[in-house]
Amino acid sequence: xxxxxxxxxxxxxxxxxxxxxxxxxxxxxxxxxxxxxxxxxxxxxxxxxxxxxxxxxxxxxxxxxxxxxxxxxxxxxxxxxxxxxxxxxxxxxxxxxxxxxxxxxxxxxxxxxxxxxxxxxxxxxxxxxxxxxxxxxxxxxxxxxxxxxxxxxxxx
Amino acid sequence: xxxxxxxxxxxxxxxxxxxxxxxxxxxxxxxxxxxxxxxxxxxxxxxxxxxxxxxxxxxxxxxxxxxxxxxxxxxxxxxxxxxxxxxxxxxxxxxxxxxxxxxxxxxxxxxxxxxxxxxxxxxxxxxxxxxxxxxxxxxxxxxxxxxxxxxxxxxxxxxxxxxxxxxxxxxxxxxxxxxxxxxxxxxxxxxxxxxxxxxxxxxxxxxxxxxxxxxxxxxxxxxxxxxxxxxxxxxxxxxxxxxxxxxxxxxxxxxxxxxxxxxxxxxxxxxxxxxxxxxxxxxxxxxxxxxxxxxxxxxxxxxxxxxxxxxxxxxxxxxxxxxxxxxxxxxxxxxxxxxxxxxxxxxxxxxxxxxxxxxxxxxxxxxxxxxxxxxxxxxxxxxxxxxxxxxxxxxxxxxxxxxxxxxxxxxxxxxxxxxxxxxxxxxxxxxxxxxxxxxxxxxxxxxxxxxxxxxxxxxxxxxxxxxxxxxxxxxxxxxxxxxxxxxxxxxxxxxxxxxxxxxxxxxxxxxxxxxxxxxxxxxxxxxxxxxxxxxxxxxxxxxxxxxxxxxxxxxxxxxxxxxxxxxxxxxxxxxxxxxxxxxxxxxxxxxxxxxxxxxxxxxxxxxxxxxxxxxxxxxxxxxxxxxxxxxxxxxxxxxxxxxxxxxxxxxxxxxxxxxxxxxxxxxxxxxxxxxxxxxxxxxxxxxxxxxxxxxxxxxxxxxxxxxxxxxxxxxxxxxxxxxxxxxxxxxxxxxxxxxxxxxxxxxxxxxxxxxxxxxxxxxxxxxxxxxxxxxxxxxxxxx
Numbered sequence: 001x002x003x004x005x006x007x008x009x010x011x012x013x014x015x016x017x018x019x020x021x022x023x024x025x026x027x028x029x030x031x032x033x034x035x036x037x038x039x040x041x042x043x044x045x046x047x048x049x050x051x052x053x054x055x056x057x058x059x060x061x062x063x064x065x066x067x068x069x070x071x072x073x074x075x076x077x078x079x080x081x082x083x084x085x086x087x088x089x090x091x092x093x094x095x096x097x098x099x100x101x102x103x104x105x106x107x108x109x110x111x112x113x114x115x116x117x118x119x120x121x122x123x124x125x126x127x128x129x130x131x132x133x134x135x136x137x138x139x140x141x142x143x144x145x146x147x148x149x150x151x152x153x154x155x156x
Numbered sequence: 157x158x159x160x161x162x163x164x165x166x167x168x169x170x171x172x173x174x175x176x177x178x179x180x181x182x183x184x185x186x187x188x189x190x191x192x193x194x195x196x197x198x199x200x201x202x203x204x205x206x207x208x209x210x211x212x213x214x215x216x217x218x219x220x221x222x223x224x225x226x227x228x229x230x231x232x233x234x235x236x237x238x239x240x241x242x243x244x245x246x247x248x249x250x251x252x253x254x255x256x257x258x259x260x261x262x263x264x265x266x267x268x269x270x271x272x273x274x275x276x277x278x279x280x281x282x283x284x285x286x287x288x289x290x291x292x293x294x295x296x297x298x299x300x301x302x303x304x305x306x307x308x309x310x311x312x313x314x315x316x317x318x319x320x321x322x323x324x325x326x327x328x329x330x331x332x333x334x335x336x337x338x339x340x341x342x343x344x345x346x347x348x349x350x351x352x353x354x355x356x357x358x359x360x361x362x363x364x365x366x367x368x369x370x371x372x373x374x375x376x377x378x379x380x381x382x383x384x385x386x387x388x389x390x391x392x393x394x395x396x397x398x399x400x401x402x403x404x405x406x407x408x409x410x411x412x413x414x415x416x417x418x419x420x421x422x423x424x425x426x427x428x429x430x431x432x433x434x435x436x437x438x439x440x441x442x443x444x445x446x447x448x449x450x451x452x453x454x455x456x457x458x459x460x461x462x463x464x465x466x467x468x469x470x471x472x473x474x475x476x477x478x479x480x481x482x483x484x485x486x487x488x489x490x491x492x493x494x495x496x497x498x499x500x501x502x503x504x505x506x507x508x509x510x511x512x513x514x515x516x517x518x519x520x521x522x523x524x525x526x527x528x529x530x531x532x533x534x535x536x537x538x539x540x541x542x543x544x545x546x547x548x549x550x551x552x553x554x555x556x557x558x559x560x561x562x563x564x565x566x567x568x569x570x571x572x573x574x575x576x577x578x579x580x581x582x583x584x585x586x587x588x589x590x591x592x593x594x595x596x597x598x599x600x601x602x603x604x605x606x607x608x609x610x611x612x613x614x615x616x617x618x619x620x621x622x623x624x625x626x627x628x629x630x631x632x633x634x635x636x637x638x639x640x641x642x643x644x645x646x647x648x649x650x651x652x653x654x655x656x657x658x659x660x661x662x663x664x665x666x667x668x669x670x671x672x673x674x675x676x677x678x679x680x681x682x683x684x685x686x687x688x689x690x691x692x693x694x695x696x697x698x699x700x701x702x703x704x705x706x707x708x709x710x711x712x713x714x715x716x717x718x719x720x721x722x723x724x725x726x727x728x729x730x731x732x733x734x735x736x737x738x739x740x741x742x743x744x745x746x747x748x749x750x751x752x753x754x755x756x757x758x759x760x761x762x763x764x765x766x767x768x769x770x771x772x773x774x775x776x777x778x779x780x781x782x783x784x785x786x787x788x789x790x791x792x793x794x795x796x797x798x799x800x801x802x803x804x805x806x807x808x809x810x811x812x813x814x815x816x817x818x819x820x821x822x823x824x825x826x827x828x829x830x831x832x833x834x835x836x837x838x839x840x841x842x843x844x845x846x847x848x849x850x851x852x853x854x855x856x857x858x859x860x861x862x863x864x865x866x867x868x869x870x871x872x873x874x875x876x877x878x879x880x881x882x883x884x885x886x887x888x889x890x891x892x893x894x895x896x897x898x899x900x901x902x903x904x905x906x907x908x909x910x911x912x913x914x915x916x917x918x919x920x921x922x923x924x925x926x927x928x929x930x931x932x933x934x935x936x937x938x939x
């Protein structure tokens with residue numbers, strides 16, 4: 001067992017965990033932040049994407065111990081005082097989600113894509129960058145539209 | 157039209173919770189005192205179980221209990237069932253091997269369930285599961301659909317000689333054979349329909365709790381149909397009496413058919429919570445999902461079309477072998493039979509059709525419905541064969557379709573394969589699609605691509621499907637064990653807001669929005685004052701759930717009928733309150749008025765009067781809450797033409813979809829934004845089948861595509877944007893004028909994509925998935 005400390009969605013947290021605990025398990029089971037999902041076991045689907053120190057990370061792929069001392073933002077921490085983040089709003093406005101299971105990871109990845117590529121990120125770049133997030137419902141058409149719309153709103 | 161009513165692309169209600177991480181999926185549920193379960197699964201495709209030694213595992217840290225098939229049997233827990241009977245050509249029902257939820261004596265596929273290990277933590281359960289020692293006697297495996305019924309193959313079930321579940325001929329073979337004898341031309345095609353893993357993004361999960369005070373089991377599940385689960389688990393598996401079993405399908409992360417069925421894990425977890433008297437939680441990891449979710453498709457077929465000198469289809473003859481896997485999943489038998497052979501007329505007037513389906517057992521995961529279920533298999537076969545016919549006759553693919561379409565004036569149209577299509581205008585959809593795709597401009601684009609060393613191809617698919625799965629009388633005649641109506645309850649609260657209870661289940665389709673639009677349109681209550689509730693047997697009355705694109709076409713009508721009952725009752729209440737004759741009361745836009753006067757009261761005020769009936773008609777019950785059921789007279793028949801344009805790189809075999817145009821007939825659209833999203837998703841499911849997805853077992857029965865590293869799901873950079881339009885017709889038997897839309901894309905897309913590739917390479921056929929390797933090989937042989 002070991003103790004980890006991290007700042008999650010602006011709040012300092014700590015927990016006693018088994019060494020083998022993954023970050024996503026710590027978030028879901030210790031902190032009961034169940035917005036971050038697990039859709040696979042090979043780091044392919046991206047449902048578990050969170051931000052670690054401002055960068056998107058598949059939280060099924062790192063140990064909670066590796067995230068000790070970091071700042072984490074999950075989907076629950078993206079909205080600001082009840083107001084949706086521009087990317088969340090863009091997903092709603094563009095019907096960029098259906099069953100909602102891949103959505104938290106999609107949105108967290110999308111914010112990171114815009115952070116790295118700017119608010120006028122083009123469609124081929126969005127499609128290429130979303131390669132690590134799988135959605136079975138939407139056919140991606142509206143997700144891509146949402147990311148580009150969200151990018152504009154984030155930039156503005 | 158009401159604000160946010162019918163026809164408006166209203167933003168979805170459910171998004172508010174999904175976008176902030178407040179969805180409530182089964183694995184998000186945690187109960188006080190919960191334990192964690194891991195299933196011990198067979199590593200062999202086919203083996204006897206000689207012994208199971210759980211002693212080491214039982215002594216492992218944190219282990220609470222380990223159960224095997226003998227424990228289930230000792231408690232009288234029944235085997236898993238198949239709910240649809242198909243009569244084989246020998247007059248006997250299909251062969252149904254016993255399917256114990258935990259194997260007894262023998263395992264029949266990799267992933268088959270052998271034991272459940274329950275421990276304090278998931279890690280402890282996993283550790284202990286690896287200490288369960290099973291002595292297997294390994295047997296040869298049968299995996300190939302085409303060879304499973306051959307003489308000399310290993311027998312899987314004693315009850316099924318030659319591994320045949322059923323052999324099901326349908327149609328007048330003598331007449332069909334005669335038509336072939338006299339035909340001007342016969343076109344033939346051998347093809348397979350590749351096995352798919354359905355892959356909703358949320359893996360299956362279950363958490364069960366037993367209340368020893370009420371003797372009730374509550375089972376939260378990844379289900380598309382909670383009441384069907386409860387019925388089967390009660391009536392056939394003896395888990396608990398129906399009134400002592402509550403099944404909840406909370407937020408469910410996609411279904412596409414895979415979450416219709418009653419699975420072993422669900423029954424065992426439900427049973428085990430009572431044994432250990434603590435909540436038991438199980439969630440599949442993705443590998444388990446690949447191994448043990450019911451798979452889809454997996455047909456091998458020969459198809460022949462007899463054609464006259466004018467290019468008219470005279471007769472169709474089809475022989476299909478369909479793989480059902482190791483056991484019969486809940487609705488498996490109806491997929492390659494009724495949902496397949498009854499669609500073989502397609503959009504055409506082909507007068508004579510004969511099909512013969514041989515369904516076989518193999519040592520693979522059970523196969524059952526997956527988005528489209530039978531209809532994609534029929535459509536792929538037919539729409540590919542039609543293109544072969546066009547080539548054989550030197551006709552344009554659009555022209556041969558046009559010559560054979562059922563004309564618009566012929567509806568309702570009785571096909572030779574049971575279905576009576578109620579409405580459609582296939583030529584209108586084709587014309588619109590040809591324009592949308594700029595079909596005429598294709599040769600110029602093809603030349604331009606050639607100048608860059610690429611090959612362009614264009615492919616059509618004119619599909620029709622039968623969904624809105626319902627008419628109880630029809631499915632009953634076909635051997636289904638259930639009726640397929642739908643229920644609704646629309647309840648006003650005293651303060652005037654409305655709760656709508658539906659027997660359907662939403663797992664991505666947006667019912668909470670679409671159904672609220674129906675209600676705001678009809679009752680005039682503000683959209684934000686309407687809440688749609690589904691998925692909990694303790695909240696909603698019996699309903700059949702969601703599959704086969706049935707929710708709006710069947711469940712939506714039940715809601716409309718309940719609303720109508722409220723309007724009628726409200727007239728009596730308003731007449732009393734407004735001191736007028738009931739016949740003088742009119743209802744519009746949420747208000748009751750006395751005709752020709754300015755006397756009025758809102759439906760909210762009527763609801764309040766119904767709950768506070770101080771001054772109220774003496775002969776009327778209080779309350780403002782109505783139930784309705786709807787059992788339609790026919791299926792729903794969406795149809796359309798999809799056109800795919802591809803560019804093939806001859807050097808790499810890579811296929812790029814450069815343009816995809818879809819024109820569909822879904823009748824009236826309630827929320828066009830949601831419908832379009834369903835179309836997009838369906839098309840990509842179909843593109844996945846056509847280009848990427850192929851589930852493969854090796855000859856030992858090991859699943860070699862058991863992860864997203866090995867099984868290629870469509871990703872954002874594999875697919876284009878889509879041009880979507882509609883050519884609606886009015887289905888006369890549907891009071892809302894709607895048709896189903898959830899599966900159309902997955903049905904229409906695969907042949908459109910493959911027809912485009914065969915067109916680009918000038919080849920007769922290429923099997924799915926048309927991976928770069930397969931396309932490259934085909935291109936080499938074509939050059």
